[in-house]
Amino acid sequence: MELDLGPLLRGEVTRMDFSFSVEAPEIPDVVFPESVSVSGEVTDQGGYKRLRFGVELPYRAQCARCLADVEGVYTLDFERTVALRQNLTEEQLEDAELEYVIPENGKIDVDGEIRDEIVMCFPGRFLCTPDCPGLCPKCGKPLSSGLCTCASQDRIDPRMAVLAQLLEDDSGNGETKQ
Ligand SMILES: [Zn+2]
Ligand SMILES: [Zn+2]
Known part of the structure; x- marks a missing residue:
């Protein structure tokens, strides 16, 4: 999804709201039956432009102890600072990928950003219940x-x-x- 921040960058508005969906990322041993639902906004507070996203992503995984199916909806909130390339120092530009979102011609492409953030924060393992006793070491049944x-x-x-x-x-x- 390409977001056009033009009105905000030109100072015509101080807030823009978004709602769209993004193709789910690929994570080993996890199935995403639907795409990522994203909602968020970009705000301008006296020149400080902040982008916030909230994502919702249904998933199916396996319990790390007993291998039972575990289903749920993963949610994540994250923020970025929107900066114009000419306003950043060279040092800031080096860290730009993590810290800043830099519009090109007033537009930002956020799909990769959102997928990367989910991959980075997604839990490494799930349990069907917090005290799942796992599998019997003799017969292998839960x-x-x-x-x-x-x-x-x-x-x-x-x-x-x-x-x-x-x-x-x-x-x-x-x-x-x-
Ligand atoms: Zn379990
Ligand atoms: Zn047994």
């Missing part, structure tokens, strides 16, 4: 699903029961007897 019976089998295994009894007796020997 421990939260109730499908894994490994633990209960252990409990009724007679050999295990005998061993548990021995351990219990053994631990009693340490007590002082009168």
Whole structure:
């Protein structure tokens, strides 16, 4: 999306609002079923021009522990300073990509900027629930699903029961007897 900041740069207005969509970025192991919804504004406060964007992006990912599907809407807010090339020092121009948005012929192309910001800030992993117990190391089923019976089998295994009894007796020997 190319935004025409002409009216603001010419001082005709001090605020312009935007609403548009941008193609979603590519992030490994994450699916974006829709494009990025962007809303924002650029304001001029006494010559200081500020650009703010709020993005909304539905996603589908996998729980890092149990691999269950995790769905949600990712939101992010970020800002940039709008500066004209002739007003920046050489040093500022070197950092320009991160700090400033520089209009060309009064226009800025923000798609790449928005995608880069999302890629940089997007969480590296998701959990289906904050305390997801993960997968059973024996059978590989999700421990939260109730499908894994490994633990209960252990409990009724007679050999295990005998061993548990021995351990219990053994631990009693340490007590002082009168
Ligand atoms: Zn999980
Ligand atoms: Zn199991």
